[in-house]
Structure formats: C-alpha cells, structure tokens
Amino acid sequence: MKTKITELLGIAYPIFQGGMAWVAEYHLAAAVSEAGALGIIGAGGAPAAFVREQIQKTKELTERPFGVNVMLMNPEADEIAKVIVEEGVKVVTTGAGNPGKYMAMWKEAGIKVIPVVASVALAKMMERAGADAVIAEGTESGGHIGEATTMSLVPQVVDAVSVPVVAAGGIADGRGFAAAMMLGAEAVQMGTRFLVASECTVHENYKKKVIAAKDIDSEVTGRANGHPVRQIRNKLTREYLQMEKNGASLEEMEKLTLGSLRKAVVEGDVVSGTLMAGQIAGMVNKEQSCAEILAEVMDQAEILLKLK
Ligand code: TUI
Numbered sequence: 247m248k249t250k251i252t253e254l255l256g257i258a259y260p261i262f263q264g265g266m267a268w269v270a271e272y273h274l275a276a277a278v279s280e281a282g283a284l285g286i287i288g289a290g291g292a293p294a295a296f297v298r299e300q301i302q303k304t305k306e307l308t309e310r311p312f313g314v315n316v317m318l319m320n321p322e323a324d325e326i327a328k329v330i331v332e333e334g335v336k337v338v339t340t341g342a343g344n345p346g347k348y349m350a351m352w353k354e355a356g357i358k359v360i361p362v363v364a365s366v367a368l369a370k371m372m373e374r375a376g377a378d379a380v381i382a383e384g385t386e387s388g389g390h391i392g393e394a395t396t397m398s399l400v401p402q403v404v405d406a407v408s409v410p411v412v413a414a415g416g417i418a419d420g421r422g423f424a425a426a427m428m429l430g431a432e433a434v435q436m437g438t439r440f441l442v443a444s445e446c447t448v449h450e451n452y453k454k455k456v457i458a459a460k461d462i463d464s465e466v467t468g469r470a471n472g473h474p475v476r477q478i479r480n481k482l483t484r485e486y487l488q489m490e491k492n493g494a495s496l497e498e499m500e501k502l503t504l505g506s507l508r509k510a511v512v513e514g515d516v517v518s519g520t521l522m523a524g525q526i527a528g529m530v531n532k533e534q535s536c537a538e539i540l541a542e543v544m545d546q547a548e549i550l551l552k553l554k
Pocket of ligand 1: 290317340341342343344362363364388389390392475507522
C-alpha cells in the first residue's frame with residue numbers, strides 16, 4: 247500500500263511499531279522492519295551508550311529503515327539525540343515532551359523527524375519547527391498519555407497541519423487501520439499488538455497479562471501529578487491510586503514506581519511491576535510473529551478499504 251508515509255520513509259506497509267520503553271529493543275525493531283513496516287527502538291530511560299548498542303545491533307539484523315524513539319524526559323536525551331546522528335539513523339520519533347531543541351541538528355543530518363503529539367497545538371508547533379510528519383496519539387494508548395481520544399484527535403490534527411499524520415492509540419487490527427485512514431491518517435502506529443509478538447523479548451508473564459486483559463482492565467495512574475500512565479490493573483495500580491486519593495507526596499509515589507517497568511518487562515513481576523498497555527489489549531489475544539501480524543492487519547484493511 248502506497249501512502250505519503252510509505253513514500254517518505256521507503257517502507258512497504260504504512261505501519262509503525264511503537265517505541266515502547268524497555269520493550270522495543272533491537273530484536274523487535276529489526277523484525278518489524280524486516281517484515282516491511284517501520285521498527286522503532288524505544289530509548290525510554292536508557293543511557294546513551296545502551297541506545298548506541300541497540301542501534302548497531304539493529305543494523306546487523308536489517309538493512310531496511312528503522313527508527314529510534316527518544317523519550318524526552320530521559321536525563322540523557324541530549325546525548326541520545328547526538329548518538330542518533332552519529333549512527334546514521336534515518337527516522338526519529340519523540341515522546342513525552344517537545345523535541346524543538348534537537349530539530350535543527352536532526353534536520354541538518356537528513357533525519358526524518360516524526361514527533362508524537364497529543365494535541366493540535368503541539369502538532370502545529372512541530373510542523374513549524376520542521377517535522378516531516380506527526381504521530382497523533384490518543385489517550386487509548388499504553389504508557390504516558392494525553393487527554394484526547396484517537397477518534398477526536400486524529401481528524402483535528404489532520405485539519406491543522408499539512409504534513410502527514412500517523413494515527414496511534416487503540417489500533418490493533420485492520421478495522422482500526424481502515425478507520426484511521428478514514429480519519430485522514432497516512433499510517434498507523436501500534437504498540438500493544440507488537441508487545442506480544444514472538445520476536446518481542448518482554449517477559450512471558452507480561453505477554454500473558456496483555457493476552458488475558460479485557461476491554462476495561464487498564465487504569466491510568468499519575469493523573470494527580472501530571473504524568474498520566476496507562477497500564478494494566480494490578481496490585482501496583484491499586485496501591486498507587488489509593489495513595490493518589492490520600493494526597494501522598496510525589497516522593498512517596500515515586501518510591502513505589504521506581505524501576506517498576508523494568509520489574510515487569512525483565513523479571514516478569516506482574517504484581518508490583520508496571521504493565522503498560524493500551525485499551526485495545528482486550529482485543530490482543532495471541533502471540534504471532536511480526537510478519538503474521540502485519541499480513542493480517544494489511545489483509546483485513548485492504549478488504550475494508552476496497553483495495554482488493
Ligand atoms: O511518550 C509516550 N509514551 C510513553 S513514554 C513512556 S516512559 C515513561 N515511564 C514512566 C513514566 C512516564 C513515562 C511510556 N510511554 N507517548 C507519546 C506521548 N507524548 N504521549 C503524550 C505525549 C506528550 C505529552 C505532553 C507530548 C508532549 C507533551 O507536552 C509537550 C510540551 O509542551 O512540553
């Protein structure tokens with residue numbers, strides 16, 4: 247399928263794999279890119295040296311384009327921004343902030359810059375700053391989220407900017423893909439569906455929780471302190487939300503979540519770990535290879551869009 251995004255990036259399918267912190271490492275990113283979509287390494291909170299290694303390992307596994315997501319709250323974001331240039335990465339996505347200060351450096355290096363935005367205002371600002379496209383991410387997504395839903399955000403961003411828009415949040419099959427196209431998107435980004443891909447190295451316990459999750463099994467923690475994070479309900483979210491209700495200090499709550507994503511992803515602690523996942527987890531019910539996921543989504547979408 248040809249869209250402005252497949253042309254811009256030289257990929258076969260207009261699908262991005264979300265740059266999930268801790269989860270989206272080189273095995274997953276390379277597998278997605280090899281299968282014809284855009285694999286993305288999630289830098290998350292990792293040190294710059296680790297991100298460089300991940301990039302080099304991805305290059306060993308695929309010659310196709312892949313991206314790196316810079317989580318802008320990472321204390322090493324400045325160094326990671328430079329590593330991306332030094333390693334010749336072709337596509338950058340950003341999240342959890344405004345990447346304005348890196349834009350000139352990335353553009354000069356010929357990198358395609360595609361910030362994640364959760365509002366029309368940031369989308370417009372990013373277009374003015376030179377973004378090649380934007381990812382409009384709805385509140386259905388897992389992890390750090392904004393307020394607007396995908397259904398309302400995507401068409402409003404499409405109307406507000408002239409660069410291509412990638413839709414994210416609540417998309418996990420061909421129906422979601424087709425709906426996003428109807429809203430004016432030129433591609434979609436999926437996170438939760440790829441979290442359970444066979445090439446994804448996240449702990450088996452985490453995958454099982456996503457596969458077992460139902461439609462209303464996610465919870466948003468951190469609304470009170472301005473860092474809303476969507477994750478699957480467990481002991482951690484219950485404790486966290488109780489503390490929020492009781493007006494606990496930020497410090498106390500940070501103690502609870504320090505290293506909790508790593509605990510879930512690496513150790514498989516589904517009780518006290520952070521199980522970031524989107525609302526669509528209820529529909530994600532089996533592990534498949536990245537190639538199978540992409541073939542299934544594209545097949546269904548092409549039928550719905552009457553392209554075949
Ligand atoms: O970034 C994401 N999703 C993420 S980042 C992440 S790592 C993390 N771990 C623990 C706590 C917090 C984060 C897990 N999931 N998605 C992209 C996204 N960006 N969603 C919302 C935003 C966003 C929000 C506000 C972007 C910009 C913004 O304000 C920009 C400004 O003006 O500063």
